[in-house]
Amino acid sequence: MTSLVIPCWMCLPSAQAEGLSDGLAGQELRTSAVLFVDVVTPSTDVIRFDGAGTLTLADPGGTVVATLTDGEDYTPVVAGAHQATLDIQTDDWEITVDGATGGRVWSYAWDLRADGFADGFTGSFYALVGDGSDDAVIEFAAEGWAGAEWTLSANDVGVTGANGRSVPTKGNTFEPLFPIYLNPPEVASYSLGDPVVSGEAFAAGDQECAVAVPGVQPGGFSFDSAGVGTAHVVCDLDGSKELDITSDGDLHLIAPVLPGTNEVAWDGTDNGGLAVPAGSYDCEVWITTGEFHYGADDVETSFPGFRLFEVDAKGVRSGLTMYWNDADVQDAAVPMPDKQVGLEAAGSTGIASGAYTDTPLPNVNARSWGDFTGAGKGNVSFMDTYTWVSRTISGTVAVQVQQGIENSDADALLDYEELCTHGTDPLDPDSDGDGLSDSDEVLAQGKVTVPTDPLLPDSDSDGLSDGDEVLVEGSDPLDADTDDDGLTDGEEVTVLGSDPLQLDSDGDGLSDGLEAGVQTPGPDTELSVFVPDGDPSSTTNPAEADTDGDGLDDGVEDVDANGVVDDGETDPELADTDADALSDGDEVSVHGTDPLVVDTDGDCLSDGDEVLVHGTDPLVVDTDGDGLTDCEEVTEIGTDPTIVDTDADGVTDGREVDLGSNPLAPPVNGSYGGGGCSQAPTAPLGMLMLCGLLVRRSRQR
Numbered sequence: 131m132t133s134l135v136i137p138c139w140m141c142l143p144s145a146q147a148e149g150l151s152d153g154l155a156g157q158e159l160r161t162s163a164v165l166f167v168d169v170v171t172p173s174t175d176v177i178r179f180d181g182a183g184t185l186t187l188a189d190p191g192g193t194v195v196a197t198l199t200d201g202e203d204y205t206p207v208v209a210g211a212h213q214a215t216l217d218i219q220t221d222d223w224e225i226t227v228d229g230a231t232g233g234r235v236w237s238y239a240w241d242l243r244a245d246g247f248a249d250g251f252t253g254s255f256y257a258l259v260g261d262g263s264d265d266a267v268i269e270f271a272a273e274g275w276a277g278a279e280w281t282l283s284a285n286d287v288g289v290t291g292a293n294g295r296s297v298p299t300k301g302n303t304f305e306p307l308f309p310i311y312l313n314p315p316e317v318a319s320y321s322l323g324d325p326v327v328s329g330e331a332f333a334a335g336d337q338e339c340a341v342a343v344p345g346v347q348p349g350g351f352s353f354d355s356a357g358v359g360t361a362h363v364v365c366d367l368d369g370s371k372e373l374d375i376t377s378d379g380d381l382h383l384i385a386p387v388l389p390g391t392n393e394v395a396w397d398g399t400d401n402g403g404l405a406v407p408a409g410s411y412d413c414e415v416w417i418t419t420g421e422f423h424y425g426a427d428d429v430e431t432s433f434p435g436f437r438l439f440e441v442d443a444k445g446v447r448s449g450l451t452m453y454w455n456d457a458d459v460q461d462a463a464v465p466m467p468d469k470q471v472g473l474e475a476a477g478s479t480g481i482a483s484g485a486y487t488d489t490p491l492p493n494v495n496a497r498s499w500g501d502f503t504g505a506g507k508g509n510v511s512f513m514d515t516y517t518w519v520s521r522t523i524s525g526t527v528a529v530q531v532q533q534g535i536e537n538s539d540a541d542a543l544l545d546y547e548e549l550c551t552h553g554t555d556p557l558d559p560d561s562d563g564d565g566l567s568d569s570d571e572v573l574a575q576g577k578v579t580v581p582t583d584p585l586l587p588d589s590d591s592d593g594l595s596d597g598d599e600v601l602v603e604g605s606d607p608l609d610a611d612t613d614d615d616g617l618t619d620g621e622e623v624t625v626l627g628s629d630p631l632q633l634d635s636d637g638d639g640l641s642d643g644l645e646a647g648v649q650t651p652g653p654d655t656e657l658s659v660f661v662p663d664g665d666p667s668s669t670t671n672p673a674e675a676d677t678d679g680d681g682l683d684d685g686v687e688d689v690d691a692n693g694v695v696d697d698g699e700t701d702p703e704l705a706d707t708d709a710d711a712l713s714d715g716d717e718v719s720v721h722g723t724d725p726l727v728v729d730t731d732g733d734c735l736s737d738g739d740e741v742l743v744h745g746t747d748p749l750v751v752d753t754d755g756d757g758l759t760d761c762e763e764v765t766e767i768g769t770d771p772t773i774v775d776t777d778a779d780g781v782t783d784g785r786e787v788d789l790g791s792n793p794l795a796p797p798v799n800g801s802y803g804g805g806g807c808s809q810a811p812t813a814p815l816g817m818l819m820l821c822g823l824l825v826r827r828s829r830q831r
Contacts, residue, residue, distance in 0.1 A: 148224070148225050148226075148227075148233065148234065148235040148312040148313060157221060157242045157243070157244055157249070157251050158219050158220055158221040158242065158243045158244070159216060159219065159220060159221065159223060159240075159241070159242060160219050160241040160242060160243050160279070161215070161216060161217065161218065161219050162241045163215075163216075163237055163239065163240060163241040163242075164213060164214075164215060164237060164238070164239070165213070165214040165215065165216075165225075165235060165236070165237050166211040166212065166213055166214065166235070166236050166237065166309070167187070167211065167212045167214050167225060167227065167234055167235055168210075168211055168212075168227075168234045168235075168236070168315070168316065168317055169206045169208070169209050169210055169211070169212055169227075170209060170229075170234075170316065170317070171209070171229060172205075172206050172207050172208055172209055173205060173206075173207070174228065174229050175205075175206060175227055175228065175229050175230070175234075176203050176204070176205050176227070176228040176229075177196075177198075177203060177204045177205075177206065177212070177225065177226075177227055178198075178201075178202070178203040178225070178226040178227075178228070179198040179199070179200070179201075179202060179203070179223070179224070179225060179226075180200055180201060180223070180224040180226070181200060181220065181222045181223035181224055182200070182218060182220045182222040182223065183199075183216050183217045183218035183220055183223075184197050184198065184199050184216070184217045185197070185198045185199075185214055185215070185216055185223070185225070186198075186214070186215050186217070187204055187212050187213070187214055188212065188213040189206070189207075189208055189210070189212055190208060190210035190211055190212065192213075195207075195212070203226075214235075219243060230316060231316055232313060232314055232315055232316030232317075232318075233256060233311035233312055233313030233314050233315040233316060234311075234313075234315075234316060235311065235312050235313075236258075236309040236310055236311040236312070236315065237309070237310060238283060238306035238307075238308075238309060238310070239281050239282070239283045239306045240255065240281065240282045240283075240310060241279075241281050242277075242279070242280055242281070242282075243278065243279045243280075244276060244277060244278055244279075244280075246278065247276050247277070247278055247430055247431065247502050247503055247504055248276065248502050249276060250273075250274040250275055250276040250431065250433075250502070251272055251274075251275040251276065252272060252273045252274065252275070253272060254269050254270060254271045254272070255269070255270045255272075255282060255310045255311070255312065256268070256269050256270070256310065256311040256312070256313060256314050256315060256441065257270065257284040257308045257309070257310050257311075257422055257424075258308055258309045258310075258311065258315045258317070258318055259284070259286070259308050259322075259420050259421070259422045259519075260319075260322050260358070260419070260420060261357070261358040263319065264319060264321055264322050264323055264357075264419075265318055265319050265320070265321070265322060265420075266318075266320065266321075266322040266419075266420040266440055266519045267314050267315060267318050267320060267440065267441040267442075268284075268420070268422045268438055268439070268440060268441070268450070268517070268519075269314075269438065269439040269440075269441050269447060270282070270310075270424055270436060270438060271436060271437050271438075271439060271486075272432065272435075272436040273433075273434055273435065273436065273490050273496075274431065274432065274433040274434055274435070274502075275429060275431070275432055275436060276429070276430055276431040276432075276433075276500070276502055277426075277428055277429040277430050277431070277508070278428075278430070278504070279428060280426065280427060280428050280429045281425075281426075281427040281428070282310065282424065282425070282426060282427075282429075283304055283306040283310070283424075283425045283427070284306065284307065284308040284310055284422055284423060284424055284425065285304065285305055285306060285307035285308060285423055285425070286307055286308070286359075286360045286386055286421050286422070286423065287360060287384045287385065287386055287421075287423065288304070288384060288423040288425065288514040288516060289302050289303065289304050289425065289512045289514055290302065290303045290304070290305060292458075292512075292514065293382050293383050293384045293401065294362075294375065294376075294382060294384050294423070294453065294454070294455055294514060294516060295401070295455045295456075295457065295458055295514065296454060296455065296456045296458060296459050296507070296511060296512060296513045296514045297458045297459065297511065297512055297514075298458070298459060298510060298511050298512075299427060299428060299510045299511055299512055300510065302512060304425035304427065304512050304514075306425075308422065314441050314445065318443075320441075320442055320443035322419050322420050322519055322520065323357060323419060323520075324419065324520045324522065325355065325356070325357065325359045325387075325417040325418060325419045325520060325521065325522040326355065326356035326357070326417070326522060327353055327354070327355060327415055327416075327417040327522050327523075327524045328353070328354045328524075329352065329353055329354040329391070330351070330352070330353040330414075330415045330524040330525060330527050331351070331352050331353070331527060332349055332350070332351050332352075332396075332413070332527050332528075332529045333349055333350060333352060334347050334348065334349025334350070334550050335347060335349070335546075335549075335550025335551050336550065336551050336552075336553075337549065337550050337551060337552070337553040338550075339546075339549040339550035340527075340528060340529055340530055341529075341530045341531070341532055341546050341549050341550050342396060342397070342398035342406075342529060342530070342531050342532075343398055343531070343532050343533070343534040343546050344397065344398030344399050344405035344406060344531070344534075345397070345398070345399075345405060345534075346398075346534045346546075347398070347534070347546055347550060348395060348396060348397040348398065349395075349396055349398075349529075350393040350394060350395045350396060351363045351383075351393065351394045351396060351413070351415060351527065352391060352392065352393045353391070353392055353393075353415045353417070353524060354390065354391050354392070355387045355388070355389060355390065355392055355417055356389060357387075357389050357419070358386075358387060358388060358389065358419075359386075359387040359417045359418055359419045359421065360384060360385070360386060360387055360417070360418045360419075360421035360518070361383075361384065361385045361386070361387045361392060361394055361415060361416065361417055361418075362375055362382065362383070362384055362415070362416040362417075362418070363381070363382070363383040363384075363385075363394050363396070363413060363414075363415055363416075364380055364381065364382055364383075364413060364414050364416065365380060365381035365411045365412070365413035365414075365529065366380055366411060366412050366413070367379060367380050367381050367400060367406060367411060368380060372478055373414060373478065374475075374477065374478035375453060375455075375478070376453055376454060376455045376475035376476045376477060376478065376480070377455070377475060377477075377478070378400065378401045378402060378455070378457055380401075381396075381400055381401065381406070381411075381413070382401060382455075383396060387417055394415075398531055401455075401457075406531045407531065408531050408532050408533045408536075409530075409531055410528060410529070410530050410531075411528070411529050411530075411531065412526050412527070412528060412529075413526070413527045413528075413529055414523055414524055414525075414526060414527065415523075415524040415527065416521055416522070416523050416524070417521070417522050417524075418518035418519070418520065418521045418522075419518065419519055419520045420440075420518050420519025420520060421516060421517070421518040421519075422438075422516060422517055422518065423514055423515070423516040424438075424514070424515050424516070425512050425513070425514055426508065426512070426513040426514075426515070427511075427512055428508070428509065428510055428511070429500075429508045429513060430500050430502070430503065430504055430505070430506050430508045430509050431499065431500030431501060431502045431503075431506065431508065432472075432496075432497060432498055432499055432500060432508065432513075433466050433467055433468075433492060433498050433499070433500060433501075433502070434468075434489075434490045434491065434492050434496055434498060435490050435491075435492050435496025435497050435498035436490070436496060436497055436515075437449065437452070437483035437484070437490055437495060437496055437497070438450045438452055438483050438515070438517050439483060439486055440519055447486035449482060449483035449484045449485060449486065449488075449495075450482075450483055450517040450518075450519075451479070451480035451481065451482050451483070451517060452476055452480055452481045452482075452483060452497055452515050452516070452517050453476045453480045453481075453515070453516050453517065454473075454475065454476050454497065454513075454514060454515045454516070455474075455475050455476075455514075456472070456473075456474050456475065456499075456507060456513070457474060457475070459507040459508075459511045459513075460474040460507060461507075462505070462506060462507040462509065462511075463499065463506060463507040464500065464501050464503075464505050464506045464507075465501065466492055466498060466499065466500065466501055467501060467502070468492060470492055470493055470498075472492070472493065472497075472498050472499030472500070472507065473493050480517075481493075481494070481495065481496075481497065482495060483495055483496075497515050499513070532545060532546050534546060536556075537556075538556045538557050539555070539556055539557055539558055539559040539568075540559065541559040541567050541568050541569040542567075542569030542570075542573060542575065543556075543568055543569045543572060543573075548561075548568065552568065552572055552584055552585075553585055554568040554572075554584045554585065555568075561584055561585060562583075562584060562585055562586055562587040562596075563587055564586075564587035564588070564595040564596040564597045564598075565595060565596070565597020565598070565600075565601060566578060566582065566584075566596050566597045566600060566601075568584040571583065571584040571596065572584055577600050577601060578596075578600055578607075580606075580607075580608055582596045582600075582607045582608060583596075588620075589607050589608055590606070590607060590608050590609055590610040590619075591610060592609075592610035592611070592618035592619045592620045592621075593618055593619070593620015593621060593623075593624060594607075594619050594620040594623060594624070594630075598623075599619060603619065603623060603630055603631070604631060605619045605630040605631060606619075611630075612630050612631055613629075613630060613631055613632055613633045613642070614633065615632075615633045615634075615641045615642040615643040615644075615672075616641070616642075616643025616644075616646070617630075617642050617643050617646055617672070621646075622635070622642060622672070626642070626646060626671070626672050626673055627673040628642045628646075628672040628673040629642075629673075634672075634685075635672050635673055636671070636672060636673055636674055636675040636683075636684075637675055637683075638675035638676070638683040638684040638685040638686070639683065639684070639685020639686065639688075639691055640670065640672075640684050640685045640688060640691055640693070640702075641672075641691075642672035642673075643672075644691070644693045645670040645671060645672040645677070645684060646670075646672050647693075670684045670702050670703060671684075676702075676715075677702055677703060678701070678702055678703055678704055678705040678714075679705055679713075680700075680704075680705035680706065680713040680714040680715040680716075681713055681714070681715020681716060681718075681719055682700065682702070682714050682715045682718060682719075684702035687699060687700040687701065687702035687714065688702055698726070700714040700725050700726060701714075706725075707725050707726055708724075708725055708726050708727055708728045708737075709728065710723075710727075710728040710729075710736040710737045710738040710739075711736065711737075711738025711739070711742055712725075712737050712738045712741060712742070712748075717730075717737065721737065721741060721748055721749070722749055723737040723748045723749060724737075729748075730748050730749060731747075731748055731749050731750055731751050732751070733751040733752075733759050733760050733761040734759075734761035734765065735748075735760055735761050735764060735765075740753075740760065744760065744764055744771055744772070745772050746760045746764075746771045746772060747760075752771075753771050753772055754770075754771055754772050754773055754774045754783075755774065756769075756773075756774040756775070756782045756783045756784040756785075757782060757783070757784020757785065757787075757788070758771070758783055758784045758787060759771075763776075763783065767783070767787065767793060767794070768794060769783045769793050769794060770783075775793075776793050776794060777792075777793055777794050777795055777796050778796070779795075779796040779797055781793075
């Protein structure tokens with residue numbers, strides 16, 4: 131049986147031999163252990179096995195390629211990690227890889243067994259940490275590591291959900307992540323960049339507020355990272371102004387980090403799961419690279435203890451600071467051989483491993499516990515010890531914790547609901563000042579029948595505040611046009627004075643929108659823009675049934691209610707459509723004339739002149755029935771069209787004209803020929819007009 135002294139890897143020959151032997155306190159490799167052998171250069175990387183039992187090799191694809199017994203070897207044909215398993219539990223095994231210049235044998239979980247609790251392991255393991263391209267090597271240097279059956283694994287966050295705490299094995303899980311080598315790994319790049327953190331914030335609820343309510347409203351710490359790493363969210367819960375990731379006095383959350391935006395959830399409880407008291411707390415986000423948690427499963431003793439070192443490409447070791455929190459298992463602690471008890475926590479500054487050549491000192495530079503018996507806090511526990519290569523700390527993130535019962539403005543919404551769900555002001559019951567309380571708007575209480583926006587005084591942007599619509603007008607605060615007449619409720623109330631609840635406020639047969647010139651035809655209506663006089667800005671009044679005051683309702687004038695002055699319709703904007711000096715209403719309702727025709731009876735006198743000037747009947751050509759038209763009497767003869775015998779000589783005006791006498795003068799010497807046409811050269815104007823009339827009439831006969 132051959133043996134290997136592990137720590138001095140720079141002294142190893144090119145044919146690298148790696149294994150455990152009973153020269154290292156009798157630690158046996160259990161059959162549950164799954165080993166891997168890195169093959170870098172196929173055909174020259176010859177794998178040799180020496181020891182008891184058989185070693186089964188499988189290639190990276192899982193195909194068994196060899197079963198080796200003592201002294202046999204295998205030449206791989208593909209590069210990559212080859213799986214290796216032993217068929218018996220033994221401390222008599224050794225693997226040699228020809229051509230190796232560094233560690234080639236590793237496992238995600240080293241499952242080992244000792245002859246007894248007193249068989250302490252002294253030696254080193256090397257974890258390869260990072261993202262696979264940029265990595266670092268962390269040495270675990272142990273002295274006096276003892277456990278009857280124990281497992282050593284490594285990852286970037288520790289026990290799942292434990293946030294860096296050591297916890298009982300039962301009910302908990304430690305997920306292996308990093309390869310752990312027996313010598314510094316040959317495949318390592320020994321290069322790891324510094325972390326970068328930005329955009330740190332806490333947000334909860336729809337409004338992404340900085341408020342958490344334990345058990346009611348969880349939230350999350352968000353931040354941006356430039357690369358892969360581990361996040362620590364730390365909050366000063368005890369008000370000490372010192373952030374301690376190893377103390378239950380502060381909040382400590384751990385999560386893996388990927389490039390880009392990340393989030394770490396928080397439910398408002400402390401490390402022990404208890405509700406954090408109401409108050410404001412300062413928090414930070416730390417991002418680390420090369421973070422490394424050793425998970426010691428069921429290791430009863432570490433005395434004088436182990437230390438952690440970063441190993442560079444030249445084999446130089448640099449001491450790292452170790453952190454732990456054993457609060458969940460400290461009750462089982464026993465005095466160590468030097469009578470001390472292993473520290474419950476490393477403290478805010480951690481425990482520095484010191485120089486590689488320093489002697490390990492329990493509780494000073496070494497992680498220590500136990501007394502080489504089956505008792506102690508390491509028994510059936512995951513003992514988590516962690517460190518990192520580099521760390522960046524964010525700015526302060528302020529988080530408010532509420533009990534979930536606070537109601538500062540005494541409305542029906544709790545403060546956290548206002549801040550985080552609705553975005554309203556918890557100090558103002560009416561955040562938007564619209565006359566409705568935030569809770570009435572959100573919960574549709576009181577006179578609010580549908581939820582309105584508590585942040586907008588005018589939810590439907592119609593020009594009326596929600597309060598005015600609900601409390602005064604009775605219109606719909608979520609419908610800008612409650613009556614669907616094409617006018618916003620605000621336009622109707624504040625500009626036009628029409629009713630926002632009535633399609634036809636003035637009852638004239640025309641919709642308010644049609645009268646206001648904003649409603650256009652739809653598939654089920656003949657309504658169109660009302661521009662009767664060619665002026666698009668000119669409209670009828672939706673709040674006045676008779677816009678032009680002519681005695682006819684707008685809807686009566688626009689008979690087909692299409693908003694256009696069609697043939698046969700009067701203009702509802704013009705009181706006198708035909709401009710004859712009579713209103714359309716008077717013509718229709720009083721005189722019976724045609725409001726679209728200036729001279730209804732066609733006698734050459736406008737209806738207005740007949741009614742207002744001459745007193746004649748606009749529907750009769752010869753009002754006084756004297757045989758002369760009203761037009762002839764007024765415009766040609768000068769007689770009175772309302773009197774049959776203007777000069778009261780006993781002869782009608784028409785008869786006198788027929789006889790050639792003057793209907794404006796009584797007879798001379800009893801003769802009706804006085805002032806006849808024979809006197810035309812010196813006759814007055816009326817007589818000359820009469821002569822012309824006689825001539826015209828004779829020709830007509």
